[in-house]
Amino acid sequence: MHGEPTVFVVDDDQAVRESLARLLDSVGLPVQTFACAEEFLEAYDPQWQGCVILDIRMPGISGLELQETLAARQVRLPIIIMSAHGDVEKAVRAMKSGAVDFIKKPYKGSVLLERIREALALDARRRREEASRAEVAARLARLTPREREIMSLLVAGKPAKQIAFELGLSRKTVDVHRSHIVSKMQVGSVVELANLLAQLPPEQRVF
Amino acid sequence: MFAAMYATRWARWSWAPLGVAVPAAVVLVTSAGDAGLSRLAAAGLVVLVGVATSAAVFCAAAAVSARRAACSQARQLAESQAWTSVVLETAVEGIITINEAGRVESFNRAAERIFGYRADEVIGRSVSMLMPPPENEHHDGYVAHYLQTGQSKGIGRARERQGRRKDGTVFALEVAVSEVRYGDRRLFVGICHDISKRKAAEEELAASRSFLQTVIDGIPDLVMVIDREYRVVLANRAVRETAGGQDPVSSFLRCYQASHHCEHPCEGQHVCPLETVVSSKATVTVTHTHYDGNGNERLMEIIAAPILDESGEVVQIIEACRDVTARVRAENQARQRQAELAHLARLGTMGEMAAGLAHELNQPLSAIVNYTQACLERLRAGAVDVAGLRADLEAAAAQAERAGDVIEQVRAFVRKADPQRSRSDLNELVREALGLLRSEIRQRNVNVQLELHENLPGVHVVPIQIVQVIVNLVQNALEAMQSVPQQRRRLHIATANGDGRQVVLTVRDGGEGPPDAALERVFDPFFTTKPEGMGMGLAICRSIVEAHGGRIALLPAEDGGALARFTLPAVRGTSDDAW
Numbered sequence: 001m002h003g004e005p006t007v008f009v010v011d012d013d014q015a016v017r018e019s020l021a022r023l024l025d026s027v028g029l030p031v032q033t034f035a036c037a038e039e040f041l042e043a044y045d046p047q048w049q050g051c052v053i054l055d056i057r058m059p060g061i062s063g064l065e066l067q068e069t070l071a072a073r074q075v076r077l078p079i080i081i082m083s084a085h086g087d088v089e090k091a092v093r094a095m096k097s098g099a100v101d102f103i104k105k106p107y108k109g110s111v112l113l114e115r116i117r118e119a120l121a122l123d124a125r126r127r128r129e130e131a132s133r134a135e136v137a138a139r140l141a142r143l144t145p146r147e148r149e150i151m152s153l154l155v156a157g158k159p160a161k162q163i164a165f166e167l168g169l170s171r172k173t174v175d176v177h178r179s180h181i182v183s184k185m186q187v188g189s190v191v192e193l194a195n196l197l198a199q200l201p202p203e204q205r206v207f
Numbered sequence: 208m209f210a211a212m213y214a215t216r217w218a219r220w221s222w223a224p225l226g227v228a229v230p231a232a233v234v235l236v237t238s239a240g241d242a243g244l245s246r247l248a249a250a251g252l253v254v255l256v257g258v259a260t261s262a263a264v265f266c267a268a269a270a271v272s273a274r275r276a277a278c279s280q281a282r283q284l285a286e287s288q289a290w291t292s293v294v295l296e297t298a299v300e301g302i303i304t305i306n307e308a309g310r311v312e313s314f315n316r317a318a319e320r321i322f323g324y325r326a327d328e329v330i331g332r333s334v335s336m337l338m339p340p341p342e343n344e345h346h347d348g349y350v351a352h353y354l355q356t357g358q359s360k361g362i363g364r365a366r367e368r369q370g371r372r373k374d375g376t377v378f379a380l381e382v383a384v385s386e387v388r389y390g391d392r393r394l395f396v397g398i399c400h401d402i403s404k405r406k407a408a409e410e411e412l413a414a415s416r417s418f419l420q421t422v423i424d425g426i427p428d429l430v431m432v433i434d435r436e437y438r439v440v441l442a443n444r445a446v447r448e449t450a451g452g453q454d455p456v457s458s459f460l461r462c463y464q465a466s467h468h469c470e471h472p473c474e475g476q477h478v479c480p481l482e483t484v485v486s487s488k489a490t491v492t493v494t495h496t497h498y499d500g501n502g503n504e505r506l507m508e509i510i511a512a513p514i515l516d517e518s519g520e521v522v523q524i525i526e527a528c529r530d531v532t533a534r535v536r537a538e539n540q541a542r543q544r545q546a547e548l549a550h551l552a553r554l555g556t557m558g559e560m561a562a563g564l565a566h567e568l569n570q571p572l573s574a575i576v577n578y579t580q581a582c583l584e585r586l587r588a589g590a591v592d593v594a595g596l597r598a599d600l601e602a603a604a605a606q607a608e609r610a611g612d613v614i615e616q617v618r619a620f621v622r623k624a625d626p627q628r629s630r631s632d633l634n635e636l637v638r639e640a641l642g643l644l645r646s647e648i649r650q651r652n653v654n655v656q657l658e659l660h661e662n663l664p665g666v667h668v669v670p671i672q673i674v675q676v677i678v679n680l681v682q683n684a685l686e687a688m689q690s691v692p693q694q695r696r697r698l699h700i701a702t703a704n705g706d707g708r709q710v711v712l713t714v715r716d717g718g719e720g721p722p723d724a725a726l727e728r729v730f731d732p733f734f735t736t737k738p739e740g741m742g743m744g745l746a747i748c749r750s751i752v753e754a755h756g757g758r759i760a761l762l763p764a765e766d767g768g769a770l771a772r773f774t775l776p777a778v779r780g781t782s783d784d785a786w
Contacts, residue, residue, distance in 0.1 A: 012649070013570045013574070015570065015571060015574040015602070015605075015606055016570050016573050016574050016577070018574075018602070019574040019575075019576075019577030019578045019581070019599075019602065019603075019606070020577050022578060022581040022599055022602075023577040023578070023580050023581040023584070025581070026580075026581040026582070026584035026585045026588070027584050027588075057650050058650075059649045059650060059651075060652055062650075082573070105566075105570075105572065105573050106569055106572040106573055106576060107573070107576065108576070109576045109577060109579065109581075109583070110580065112576075112577075112580070113580065113584075
């Protein structure tokens with residue numbers, strides 16, 4: 001089941017847990033429920049994908065504490081915090097520490113489903129981006145240091161002639177490196193290459 | 208005839224306070240002298256006199272007449288005279304005979320004792336010498352009038368007259384006069400009782416009754432003595448004034464007629480004090496509603512005490528009724544004000560519980576939304592899983608009920624209830640309070656230990672106010688444990704039976720314990736150790752508990768936390784009683 005996106009429900013109220021499971025089941029979404037934060041942390045697998053729904057008020061580790069714990073552990077599952085009126089401060093704290101969404105009880109069923117789908121979509125998109133970043137990084141890893149050097153100048157918009165001049169190389173040598181770079185990075189042009197590298201987080205853009 | 212007369216007299220005396228035989232005299236009035244007397248005896252006229260001797264005399268006289276035929280005339284005469292003499296001289300009542308002229312013909316020994324004259328000082332003289340003026344002047348006239356007309360007020364009946372002794376003192380006397388005809392002669396026999404002692408006792412009784420009446424008339428409360436038949440036998444002026452001047456004693460009213468203008472004894476809400484006192488033989492206090500002259504309701508507090516006879520049975524009760532309308536009204540007002548204050552405090556408490564209660568309500572509402580949305584999604588997808596739909600809808604309905612229960616709890620707590628007391632079970636009130644705090648307790652991760660005593664006596668309380676006190680104490684306990692480690696967050700709530708006269712509730716927390724300085728003042732208004740507290744919570748708790756006749760205290764617990772404890776008076780019987 002690690003393969004398919006799942007909604008992970010953490011709520012100490014049995015009726016809420018069961019009803020959420022029924023709701024998610026009705027729209028064909030896989031669901032897994034936990035009666036407390038401890039139970040969830042114990043079962044957690046980094047392979048999980050999907051999203052987490054948490055009640056902010058729970059005995060033991062509260063929803064807020066769980067969310068902070070997950071953030072600290074770099075768990076990237078989107079988290080929807082459910083809260084009653086009067087928990088605004090806590091909600092703000094949750095959002096600041098990275099919860100993706102906040103839904104106030106009582107809510108409309110359709111709204112909850114929409115938010116869940118958004119969270120799942122976000123997770124999917126993140127995973128796609130991550131996968132694509134990983135792919136780009138793998139392609140970058142195949143470049144030689146000289147190729148990386150030339151690539152950074154290329155994507156900075158410098159013409160081959162100037163690069164050859166700056167690096168003390170012949171124009172022809174630069175052109176050969178450029179064709180290797182385009183080939184290794186699996187792009188059709190330098191413009192495409194620039195777009196591909198823009199997906200990387202800034203810290204990975206140092207070549 | 209004499210026997211009948213005596214019977215009547217003794218019957219009347221039976222109620223006399225002295226209860227001893229009063230010396231009496233019988234007057235035999237004759238115009239025939241000794242011979243006449245003997246003939247009287249021979250004719251079988253027997254005078255019976257009072258006490259034991261009379262029976263013996265009677266038998267003796269009967270024996271005389273039986274033997275008469277066998278004796279000679281002379282002997283017969285002598286014996287008759289002797290017996291008659293014995294009868295007269297041993298009689299305890301004064302016996303005087305007078306003739307048609309009103310002259311005394313015989314005067315027995317008892318008569319001598321009563322009047323202080325020797326027989327020889329009186330015989331042959333007018334009987335009027337034994338009477339005080341003006342009676343003495345008229346007596347001869349009465350006799351003459353009777354002889355002439357046959358009409359008399361005195362003959363044949365016992366009458367109360369006055370006598371005069373030799374020393375001139377006048378005294379009360381009861382005289383029965385009968386006439387005896389003998390041939391053409393008529394004589395009058397008078398039997399005299401000296402009733403001066405009885406009269407004195409009667410007067411003393413009347414005086415003491417009058418004294419008693421004067422005393423109770425001076426009491427502003429209504430005082431009545433009532434017998435077992437509900438008859439008012441004594442009542443004071445306040446009673447008469449309340450009844451518009453009518454005296455229930457002389458009007459022979461029953462208590463319910465006098466107090467309630469009702470034709471049957473009190474029942475139902477008006478507990479009958481007489482019946483209660485008769486069955487309990489103890490002083491009881493009841494409250495009745497009477498109506499004054501303007502038709503206004505007056506609340507009367509009636510204290511009724513038994514009057515017992517020698518065998519310990521209740522023969523009468525004495526009731527003192529006090530108009531407590533003003534006092535009760537003031538008490539009600541105070542209770543009302545206290546209830547209003549308590550209500551305001553509950554609203555404040557409810558505010559503090561709002562977040563927890565919102566959560567408590569949101570859980571079932573969220574579940575309902577989830578279940579029904581699940582049904583909608585299945586229907587939209589064209590599902591025909593009827594069993595699944597039904598299960599979800601049933602679950603949603605159950606959650607709706609759960610939400611309703613939460614609302615009912617909240618509503619009951621904030622309702623501005625009439626401070627009506629009812630018999631309640633403290634354990635039930637504890638559960639009610641914990642129901643309101645369930646979410647709070649769960650949120651704070653507190654472990655609750657309940658130790659509720661079974662068969663706890665009931666308490667007579669305004670239930671919501673006691674719930675309020677428990678909620679306050681538990682809230683304080685929860686707050687006290689806010690910053691202690693999880694394993695110390697233990698809330699211990701216990702109820703106990705305090706020697707059958709009171710019930711006890713304790714709330715113990717695992718917090719840091721109250722600071723010593725706070726212990727003394729923690730129940731004072733506006734005293735608080737919390738930065739955001741008003742300092743009214745425990746002050747109101749104390750006012751509620753004390754208004755119910757209980758006590759409240761906060762103590763350091765043995766294991767370091769705080770122990771809040773309150774008592775309430777137990778009502779009689781076990782909780783199953785319908786008392």
